[in-house]
Amino acid sequence: MVEKSSGEGHGNAEYQWNAFDSEAYFQHYYGEPHPDDDLVIRVAVDALRRASAAGNALDVVDVGTGPNLIPFFCTLPRARRLTAWEYAATNVAWLRAELENDDMRPQWRHFWRVAREAYGPGWGLPENPIPLLREKCVVTQGSVFDLPARSWDAATMFFCAESITERQDEFEAACATFARSVRPGGMLAAAFLVRSEGYVVADRPFPVLKLSPETIERVFRHHADAVDARLIGIVDREIRSGYSGFIFLTGTAR
Structure with a gap:
């Protein structure tokens, strides 16, 4: 794979993030649950179950959450406190409104069931996680580039860093x-x-940077130990809007 040079492609600031249509994004990407989504949940839960001692509650941040509760479902059983760190004002408002609604959408009921099954018995997880999420979760508006250092016990990031820019230097x-x-x-x-x-969300284009596991491992080895990046869920056809799988990374912060 040929990587883009540092300054090549459109940068993050060139996109209209505060015009991001959160509901249109949700309906397109999560309106119909896909087995690939379930697979993301299972591999994330597997990593989170192994994070620190199993009985320890963690301060967790999810970066670039977007209009998506899946990261919360993956982290809730391990979280003492959960911070959603999201830049777009529309997504911040959408997340806060979603957490105020005790009547879960059918899609969230499906994804929470997948997460509960992935954690397995013994965790005492409720049928409806929204009230507990409301207690533990804080939705914070902020840029990934402005994350405070050394502030959390664990961090997750689902399809953010490669989906905010076409520039390699900004991704890194x-x-x-x-x-x-x-x-x-x-x-x-x-x-x-x-x-x-x-x-494309509601007729507005947004960027993605093409990546390989080797590229991701190289980037993270500067900042983490035990880095592992692997291709998961790769198929020979598009899943949604031009992607056909994902790379899942785990590592230990230095």
Whole structure:
């Protein structure tokens, strides 16, 4: 794979993030649950179950959450406190409104069931996680580039750093601040799109940077130990809007 040079492609600031149509994104990407979504949940839960001692409650940040509760479902059983770190004002408002609604959408009921099954018996997880999420979760508006350092025990990032820019240098900067947001020894878990040409939300184009596992491992080895990036869920056809699988990364913050 040929990587873009640092300054090649459109940068993050060139896109209208505060015009992002959160509901249109949700309906397109999660309106109909896909087995690939279930697979993301299972591999993320597997990583989170192994983060620190199983009985320890963690301060967790999810970076670039977007209009998506899946990251919360993956982290809730391990979280003492959960921070959603999201830039777009529309997504922040959408997330806050979603957490105020006790009547879960059918899609969330499906994804929460997948997460509960992935954790297995013994965790005492409720049928409806929304009230508990409301207690534990804080939705914070902020840029990935401005994440405070060494502030959390674990961090997750689902399809964010590669979906905010076409520039390699900005992608690497986002990965660096993500990795540094966790205290030394803490867990990092992230999923990245594969074979995407970008995405369109309500007729507005947004970027994606093409990546390989080797590229991601190289970037994270500067900031983390025990780095492992692997291709998961790769198929020979598009899943949604130009992507056909994902790369899942785990590592330990330095």
